[in-house]
Amino acid sequence: MTNDHKIKAVGARIRAAREAKxxxxxxxxxxxxxxxxxxxKTQSAVGKWEATGGITIKSLHDVADYLGTTASELMGGTAPADVPRDPGEPLNTDALAMALTAFADAGGNDRKDLSSSQHARAIAVLYQLAAEMVADGNTGEDVESILAGDVDRVIRIVRLDGPARP
Structure with missing residues (x-):
């Protein structure tokens, strides 16, 4: 699937989630x-999101929260369910975006045999790493570089950890 098709698929998932709600x-x-x-927002903004998939990360998270889903699910991934989220503490969307990007950029062969729950746990671990680095004052480029080196290690750990526990 080309990037254009992936982006338009985000719009289709937003529309489907809106219709489901x-x-x-x-x-x-x-x-x-x-x-x-x-x-x-305006109706034309929502229409644009659904037609083109062109949406900012912040708006994507706002839409996901409103529709009762996650930004990850709207982007076509699995929800990072293992990410601890204190209701009083907002999700660090920059850290999540960096974690999702690092995971998506990982070699397909390294992650193709992971289950959905293992995908979610890997993204959750990467999110935690990114959030801690951002909180420590690291720049986005530094965080992305470090995460890129950690993806393979995180995937190996998740694979060794086995299937999700109930």
């Missing part, structure tokens, strides 16, 4: 306009 509401529908109003 709408099905649970009285009247069975959540319009672009209603979602835009709830997010403090």
């Amino acid at each position: 709408g099905a649970t509401l009285p009247g069975g529908k959540l319009s672009q306009e209603a979602m835009a109003l709830a997010l403090g």
